Amino acid sequence: MRKYTPKDNVQAKSYYTDRYWVAPRVPRAAVEEGTHFADVVKTMAHFAKESYIEIGTLVIHIDAKENFEAIKTLKEQCGYTQCSEQSAVDYLAQDGEFELFYQFLNVNEAKRVRIVCRIKQGEAIESIVPLFNSANFAEREMFDMFGIKVNNHPFLKRIIMPDDWEGHPLLKTYPLHGDEFASWYEVDKIFGKEYRDIIGPENRDPARIDRYDTKRFSRVGYEVPFGADISEGEKEQPIEYSETLLVDYNKDSGKQLDHRK
């Protein structure tokens, strides 16, 4: 029987699984009183569902509907004036949700905060471009890679993939080597869909290498006559090297590159 592979997550998985092994978790520390983070938590208390410190970063979970207000408070009242990064994590297979994270930096305190929120599949998130221009490209990339729509974004358009691309590459359902659409993309674009049958899968990739094609490819050390049929395997021949590759005609007057540094 063929091995079962789940369709909702086609990424590489470990072949070896130990059913009794429970992965440990990175320790999460509570926020200590009197620190800078304690002030942030106090200011953000209205929005925060959960907050803790994980590896030096304060993580605050908020409701996705309040993201703009929460981030505005963080920027204006806590001094987090730079949005370093914004993206998503695909949890559709487990929970039917995306986890969005925003990474912020406070330049004066040299502290970092991560705002985390979750949205359901098909839901949109409010753009934070009015607060942070750096989110402009970041949100476009998130839309491109995950298909998460961002409301009120000035120019929500694919950024890395071509405009007429189908599918969102960082979804867990998207295979590493691309889907059917991706493999025919160039053929469809240059010749048209009706040429798929004429061109065929063997010719659609100009970089494709066929080791049995002795008309267009040869392998060093395994040379065979042009057009020979080697589908049954070929005779191995030892590589012969020329005896005198380098002849030093004039050892004394030639320029030597003995000292480079």
Place this chain on the structure above:
Amino acid sequence: MQQPNKLTPFFENLNFERDDNTMVINFGPQHPSAHGQLRLVLELDGEQVVKAYPDIGYLHRGIEKMAENMTYNEFLPTTDRLDYIAATSNNYAYALAVEKLLGIEAPRRAQVIRTMLLEINRIISHLFFIATHALDVGAMSVFLYAFREREFGMDLMEDYCGARLTHSAVRIGGVPLDLPEGFIENLIAWCDKVDHEVKNTYEALLTENRIWKMRLEDVGVISGEDALNWGCTGPMLRGSNVKYDIRKEEPYELYGELDFDIPVSDRCDSYGRYMLYMQEIYQSTRILRQLVPMYKESSPELMAHAPQYISAPKEEIMTQNYALMQHFVLVTQGMRPPKGEVYVPTESPKGELGFYIKSEGEPYAYRLKCRAPSFFHTGLLQDILVGTYIADVVTIIGSTNIVFGEVDR
């Protein structure tokens, strides 16, 4: 209105034929000053830029997707291909993020070597910047001189790891090799040479050069507030009078113990940024000189001791059964870090290079996000190019020092 057909495809929402006086031009992706694969669509009124739209993605290789399908150690050589001018800084940023996730620390000698390699890479990258920036602006000879010193720096990297461009010189948990014989002497000689050349050749050629000043002064002005808002980091941020260097503010590796200054420029223009790069080269050689005695004092361990995550030393594997078993598991399955998420910023030559890693306790990262400085600096172009002249566009692109391996990923 466009009439797209097979021979004239749809031009990405662009109307090249205008009714008014403006003109739309394509800058790149095959422009010699586009620093790789930047396609910039510029709307011009005469010679003035009215609207700029950076179009990226021509070098997209899906590195973040690949990271989800590779074990942690497998992925490390892929990080070379992000910022290919200074590959070790990417290797290091990734290795550090994984180390933070695992909760391990590299031994002292590995830290010294890593800091050394990072600073060598910083100088290499800055020399590359000065060379290409000068070439873009029109000063050909600086390009030739700077590439000479960069070549010697790449010789040093070659002596250490055998590669000149894609180093993979850092491992998760330490470094693979000790410094080769004669490396320290060559390094000091190179530092002297770089200091001497920067002072007497590049600065002499450029700093007071009338054409250079005319081309760079008050071109590409970014205020400190804008720089923060657009996510600028590194020299772009410090060039806008914001004194923030991750090496100093959030020290990693040995930067907490080292004595160096953070040059800042309050000019906020391309000339200030150029001066900043020059000053940073001096600071890097200063750091490298301080690292030499630290190297000599350190004990010879190179990899962290955490046999559940990192293979034990060879002699242990060859003599002890359990170490061999753990090594076998690590090689065949890959390490399994604990569940959790981490974001670790490092100061790469271009700016803040950070890796966000979400681990679900599997040998494959559940999500890896590379926060590349050049990506955000490219986004900034749509703002600062507006109102400038077409001749300054090349200067501004050059002065942002973007490299497309990490923009497109």
